[in-house]
Amino acid sequence: MNYHVDERGFYGEFGGAFIPEMLHGNIEKLRNQYLLHMEDPSFKDEFDALMKDYVGRPSPLYFAPRLSDKYGAKIYLKREDLNHTGAHKINNTIGQILLAKRLGKTRIIAETGAGQHGVATATVCALMGLRCIVYMGSVDIQRQAPNVARMRMLGAEVRPAESGSKTLKDATNEAIRDWINNPVETHYIIGSVVGPHPYPDMVARFQSVISEEMKWQLQHQEGRDYPDYIMACVGGGSNAAGAIYHYLDDDRVQIVLTEAAGKGIDTGESAATSVLGSKGIIHGSKTLLMQTDDGQIIEPYSISAGLDYPGIGPMHAHLIHTKRAIVQYATDDEAIKAAFELSRIEGIIPALETAHSFASLEKMKFNKEDVVVINLSGRGDKDLATYIEYLNDFSQS
Amino acid sequence: MNRIQSLFQRKNKEVLNIYFTAGHPTKESIQDIVLQLDSSGADLIELGMPYSDPLADGPTIQESSQKALANGVTLSYIFEQVALIREHSEIPIIMMGYYNQMLQFGEQKFLEAAQKAGVDGLIIPDMPMYMYEEHYQHMFQQNNITISFLVTPETSKERILQADRLSSAFLYIVSQSSITGTASKATEAQKSYLNTLKELDLKSPSLIGFGIKDYDSFHHACQYANGAIIGSAFIKKLESSDLPIKETVDQFVKKIRIPVS
Ligand SMILES: Cc1ncc(COP(=O)(O)O)c(C=O)c1O
Numbered sequence: 331m332n333y334h335v336d337e338r339g340f341y342g343e344f345g346g347a348f349i350p351e352m353l354h355g356n357i358e359k360l361r362n363q364y365l366l367h368m369e370d371p372s373f374k375d376e377f378d379a380l381m382k383d384y385v386g387r388p389s390p391l392y393f394a395p396r397l398s399d400k401y402g403a404k405i406y407l408k409r410e411d412l413n414h415t416g417a418h419k420i421n422n423t424i425g426q427i428l429l430a431k432r433l434g435k436t437r438i439i440a441e442t443g444a445g446q447h448g449v450a451t452a453t454v455c456a457l458m459g460l461r462c463i464v465y466m467g468s469v470d471i472q473r474q475a476p477n478v479a480r481m482r483m484l485g486a487e488v489r490p491a492e493s494g495s496k497t498l499k500d501a502t503n504e505a506i507r508d509w510i511n512n513p514v515e516t517h518y519i520i521g522s523v524v525g526p527h528p529y530p531d532m533v534a535r536f537q538s539v540i541s542e543e544m545k546w547q548l549q550h551q552e553g554r555d556y557p558d559y560i561m562a563c564v565g566g567g568s569n570a571a572g573a574i575y576h577y578l579d580d581d582r583v584q585i586v587l588t589e590a591a592g593k594g595i596d597t598g599e600s601a602a603t604s605v606l607g608s609k610g611i612i613h614g615s616k617t618l619l620m621q622t623d624d625g626q627i628i629e630p631y632s633i634s635a636g637l638d639y640p641g642i643g644p645m646h647a648h649l650i651h652t653k654r655a656i657v658q659y660a661t662d663d664e665a666i667k668a669a670f671e672l673s674r675i676e677g678i679i680p681a682l683e684t685a686h687s688f689a690s691l692e693k694m695k696f697n698k699e700d701v702v703v704i705n706l707s708g709r710g711d712k713d714l715a716t717y718i719e720y721l722n723d724f725s726q727s
Numbered sequence: 728m729n730r731i732q733s734l735f736q737r738k739n740k741e742v743l744n745i746y747f748t749a750g751h752p753t754k755e756s757i758q759d760i761v762l763q764l765d766s767s768g769a770d771l772i773e774l775g776m777p778y779s780d781p782l783a784d785g786p787t788i789q790e791s792s793q794k795a796l797a798n799g800v801t802l803s804y805i806f807e808q809v810a811l812i813r814e815h816s817e818i819p820i821i822m823m824g825y826y827n828q829m830l831q832f833g834e835q836k837f838l839e840a841a842q843k844a845g846v847d848g849l850i851i852p853d854m855p856m857y858m859y860e861e862h863y864q865h866m867f868q869q870n871n872i873t874i875s876f877l878v879t880p881e882t883s884k885e886r887i888l889q890a891d892r893l894s895s896a897f898l899y900i901v902s903q904s905s906i907t908g909t910a911s912k913a914t915e916a917q918k919s920y921l922n923t924l925k926e927l928d929l930k931s932p933s934l935i936g937f938g939i940k941d942y943d944s945f946h947h948a949c950q951y952a953n954g955a956i957i958g959s960a961f962i963k964k965l966e967s968s969d970l971p972i973k974e975t976v977d978q979f980v981k982k983i984r985i986p987v988s
Contacts, residue, residue: 348826350783350852351890352904355881493789494779506782513881513904611827611853612780624801625831626779 331652333578333645339527340616342651344644347526349614352510356518357614359433361528367432368425368535380424381539384457385414389540391547391703396675403696406557407678407706408544408573417681417708418537418569419450423519425536427454430517437461437516441491441505443470443498443565444636444683445477446708447521452486462486465504467497470635477712495629498565498639502613522566523643526614530571530643537572544703545576552701559694561586562705563687565601565636567643569707578654585655587646588690590632590683594661601630603642604650604657612641618650633662633716634682636708660689669710669717670724681708682716729871730819730847731896734770735932735953742954743945743983744934745961746773746823748791749808750800752965756972757808760965763973765818767980771934773850773956774805776824783852785908787959791966802832806844813845821875821896823850834863838870848873848896856886856893867895875899880920884927891929898933900924900952908959911938913947921951945983957983 332342339345339361347357367373381387390409398405410418423440430438438455440462442448448464455462464481468490471478481488494500502524509518523530523537541560549555556577562570564587577583592600600606607618612627620628620640632638642650649655660668669685672678680688684707696702710717734742745764749757761772777795781788809820822841829837829851841849849872856876859867867874873896878887881904891898900921902911911917924933935948936956948955961979968975 346855348853348855351877351882352783352879352901352906354886355879355883493793499780503780503782507785507906510783511905511909608831610830611825613782614853621827621831623831625825625828626796627827 331654333649333654335527335531339531341645341648344617344647344651345527345530346616347614348611348616349526350510352513353506353526356509356513357526360532363433364429364528364532367429373428373432376428377425381421385420385424386412387539388543388547389413391544391551393551394676397672400675401691401694401696402698403700403702406701406703408540408703409706410540410569411678411680411684411706411709415446415450415453416711417446417450418540418572419447419521420453421539421572422521422533422536422568423447423450423454426517426519427458427460430460430519431458433517435515435517437463437512438519439463439465439505439508439516440519440521441465441498441501442521443467443501443638444634444681445470445474445481445712446636446681448486448488449477449480449484451519451521452481452484455486456484463508464488465491465501465508467491467495467501469496470498470501473716474635474712475715497635499627499630506613522568523571523645524566524613524615524641530615530645533568534571534575534645537568538575540569540572540705541574541576544573548701556580556583557701557703558582559584559586559700559702560705561588561687561690561702563588563637563683563707564642564646565639565683566641567646569705571643571645573703573705585649586658586690586694587650587655588658588660588687590634590637590665590686591659591661592631592633595659599631601632601638601640602659603640605659607640607642615644617644617647618642634665634686636681636683637686658690658693660686664689666720670720678706679710680706681710682713684708729873730817731771731821731873734819735897738770739932739953741949742770742934743768743980744771744773744954744956745769746775746956746958747962747965748775748777748788748795749805750777750795750798751791751962752794754798754800757805758812759972760976761812761818761820762816763976764980765816767977768984769818769980770954771819771821773821773823773958774809776802776805776822776828778825778828781825783906785906785959787908787962791962802828806840809844809846819847820845821848821850822846826851826854835866838866838872841872842870846872848875850875850899852877856889860893864893877901878924880904880916887924887927891931894931897953898929898931900933900935902935902937902939902948905937907937909938911944925951942983942986
């Protein structure tokens with residue numbers, strides 16, 4: 331089975347580029363050039379240097395003793411939360427900004443849900459002196475206020491998306507429309523492994539630094555370069571893609587993806603795309619998405635802005651379809667509980683998105699010797715306002 | 728030959744194609760609008776299939792689509808309405824929408840339903856040309872449904888020729904790089920783009936769309952193509968007018984055809 335992208339941008343039957351002609355020029359140019367640039371030694375040098383000195387890579391692979399004790403396995407945390415700007419998102423934005431410069435682009439647009447990708451984009455634009463416009467659903471602007479302030483402080487313009495559910499899907503629509511209107515000078519930095527080819531593959535490659543490091547870190551710490559399980563949360567799927575990239579063809583490694591179940595899979599307020607979704611087109615990609623019989627996209631729901639998306643990257647749709655990956659679901663409440671647990675037993679406050687992955691721990695059946703890596707995709711500073719509402723429920727006195 | 732193809736045989740100048748979102752402003756208005764457009768002098772109708780996430784559309788079509796969906800419009804309903812229209816009118820009808828809508832309905836089933844209802848053509852802006860050629864061309868032909876592909880100022884000459892070759896109704900010339908409903912700027916760059924297209928001596932008739940809104944912009948566009956497409960401006964008129972729908976439609980079309988003195 332091939333888990334990598336093919337010539338036309340497909341993972342099995344998922345992927346491709348279903349875009350109006352207005353986007354064709356830019357997408358075609360990217361498709362023709364992204365690998366050439368990424369494989370150019372001077373590009374690699376610049377990317378690696380920024381990863382090391384600006385982002386702070388390699389991110390630690392931390393053995394979590396108390397969590398391991400509790401769940402009966404050797405649990406390691408891949409600390410993407412310690413990256414500059416607080417999440418894995420910056421791995422991709424550094425890569426794409428270098429690419430945008432080589433493509434001669436002077437204006438950058440992005441969509442954001444939790445605001446982490448928006449902050450990571452605003453950051454690299456400040457670094458490179460490029461104009462930055464971030465589209466964000468007005469509901470998310472409300473629930474992720476600290477990140478909105480950070481983007482503005484970094485000099486980005488945050489434009490509210492007011493259509494649909496006013497969340498990530500709608501911000502993405504607005505960013506795409508902006509690109510249609512401004513095709514010449516603008517590059518669109520997509521924040522996950524979604525969108526038309528080559529985005530899913532390009533973003534996965536930039537994020538693949540996560541599993542590249544995991545290999546030697548595990549070799550060093552465990553004496554073997556692979557884990558038994560890799561666990562990650564999935565909104566579009568970029569942190570998961572990065573964490574599994576170098577293990578896709580290694581069957582010894584079980585891939586466990588966690589989707590946001592919102593208030594419960596069957597409540598009508600959920601973002602569990604892989605169960606609630608069916609094959610279709612969203613944001614230029616053929617994948618699984620939540621839709622009506624008439625092909626209208628259904629508004630998702632999750633407490634976590636970064637997972638509140640009715641689709642899933644085509645690579646993951648293929649991994650799920652072929653059963654290469656198994657999927658777990660975590661409700662809002664389970665994610666909150668897991669966030670408090672990690673805070674209390676390891677002293678790490680995770681992002682709400684990330685917390686969903688930790689909520690899956692108790693649903694797994696591990697052996698004591700199993701090596702488990704959880705991708706700790708981001709830190710929880712941005713989510714404090716949400717967590718504060720639950721402080722009383724988890725008071726320890 | 729279908730109704731669109733015979734239209735272009737009869738008429739190769741100032742072809743007026745009016746787009747509106749099916750089921751907006753009211754669910755029941757589709758028939759009235761189409762029949763009035765026909766008798767007031769429009770040549771071609773584009774029925775927008777309301778979609779939740781119309782990526783290539785500006786605020787006017789986004790909002791009219793939301794309203795049409797809230798009004799309960801479905802693809803089956805649109806097909807029913809077209810069938811009823813066919814009892815009274817032979818005006819060519821195109822349906823325009825997004826690929827996902829056709830996919831969910833089932834491509835074969837969609838084309839059969841369209842043919843049966845009396846639809847003449849489709850415009851699916853996010854369906855790749857290669858996919859049409861490899862998977863659908865035959866299905867479209869069997870059902871006597873035409874297709875029109877889009878070209879923009881960013882489209883390479885090679886792709887323009889491909890779009891021309893594959894289009895079986897007309898070539899849809901997008902006047903500028905924008906989403907729908909953006910005011911057209913008659914710049915030098917646009918002029919040279921339109922002239923280049925004219926000089927390519929394409930096999931398909933062509934219509935210019937995006938940003939066409941009144942007598943002047945329509946007739947300006949007609950200098951470069953066989954006609955033009957008006958969408959957002961018509962939808963706005965339907966929404967803002969206090970007159971009954973038929974009068975609103977009649978006045979709108981007459982103002983496009985006859986210069987205001
Ligand atoms: C910390 C964190 N983890 C995960 C996600 C989900 O995105 P993805 O599935 O692309 O990793 C986000 C998105 O905002 C995020 O901020």
